[in-house]
Amino acid sequence: MRRTPPAGPAARPARHRTSLHPGAWWLWALALGTAATRTTNPLLLALLITVSAYVVATRRPHAPWARSYGAFLKLALVVLLVRLAFAVVLGSPVPGTHVLLALPEVPLPSWAQGIRLGGEVTAEALTFAFYDALRLAALLVCVGAANALANPSRLLKSLPGALYELGVAVVVALTFAPHLIADVRRLRAARRLRGRPDRGVRGLLQVGLPVLEGALERSVALAAAMDARGYGRTAEVPPAVRRTTAALTLGGLLGVCAGTYGLLTAEGGAYGLPVLLAGLAAALAGLWLGGRRTLRTRYRPDRWDARAWLVSASGAAVAALLALAASRDPAALHPGVVPLVAPELPLWPAAAVLIGLLPAFVTPAPVAPHPRKEPT
Secondary structure, three states, rough: OOOOOOOOOOOOOOOOHHHOOOHHHHHHHHHHHHHHHHOOOOHHHHHHHHHHHHHHHHHHHOOOOOOOOOOOOOHHHHHHHHHHHHHHOOOOOOOOOOOEEEEEEOOOHHHOOOEEEEEEEEEHHHHHHHHHHHHHHHHHHHHHHHHHHHHHHHHHHOOHHHHHHHHHHHHHHHHHHHHHHHHHHHHHHHEEEEOOOHHHHHHHHHHHHHHHHHHHHHHHHHHHHHHOOOOOOOOOOHHHHHHHHHHHHHHHHHHHHEEHHHHHHOOOOOOHHHHHHHHHHHHHHHHHHHHHHEEEOOOOOOOHHHHHHHHHHHHHHHHHHHHHHHHOOOHHHHHOOOOOOOOOOOHHHHHHHHHOOOOOHOOOOOOOOOOOOOOO
16 A cells, blocks of 8 residues: 655645735725825725725635625715714704705704704705715725735734733634524524514513523633633743833823824824824834733744735825825815815826725635535
8 A cells, every 4th residue: 555645835724825914904904094084085985995895806705704894885884874864964064055955943052052953954065974974984994894804813813922812802702702693593493482482672681691601601611721721821021021011002002192193183294103103113112022921822823925015015005195195186185065066086196096906916816615515
């Protein structure tokens, strides 16, 4: 008999060799979301949504967690409709002359000045609300693209050592969530077979107690298993290192908040970027020092290869070019509504948005799952 040679590197599963690092997908999506916050032009925002949707359609893996993109699209549509409804009911500070309809206005006391219920609804106010809501909707769609493209468990495994406990907690929660849903379905089916109600407050109370009991039993069993395997061990670090870690992390987070506020306001444009970069550097240094107290190893870690750099750089290029366009030509990226004019599509910012399509061509296509063969 001929002996089968041992499996080498070529025989290993191709998932970690062909799939992209999940952090690259999040950086690309967050950069597109940052670009969406720099403009209110509906044509550019629609182009950003189309770019993210095309990348998701071509590179979304065949996994249950990858189906969350549709939920984010529905959420973005709900945000858009709610913003328009508020503009109709509560009015808008934008003046307008094109009256679409006149609602009965509710008189309010003197202390509620500036708030209006009902009244005239103008086309300028609705257009301003639509532009503002579409920007938030585009940001939600970009976050949904990251959720649909990046594997959450692999992303949590890539967290630094200082966030190890948080990653373990989130992984356990994501693992137990399907069990809770299965328990609810099983108990509701059992109550229906016994002729008992499974809906309403009474059905919810009688189903919720067994579900919580099963969740507590699984939690206790998992805690015992994790304790037996050495989870939660920490290394001894000097007190000076602990104080330095806390100071760097807290100071870095405060610097990130102050820098972000400076970038979002017109008065803080001079100090916003330096403070943000300094805060990020301090926070990263604090996370690196905090990882020294965690004793753990990584099994088959995800590698940050050239494709991950290309994907991240494409998103960063879109954000940087749109920020540059917003400073050079603010009228094109923020079309006015008074007087009411049709928005125009600026050419080179639109071409910059198309750079976000690069991940659809440089990343590997998702592998279709093999169909299971039933035993005969």
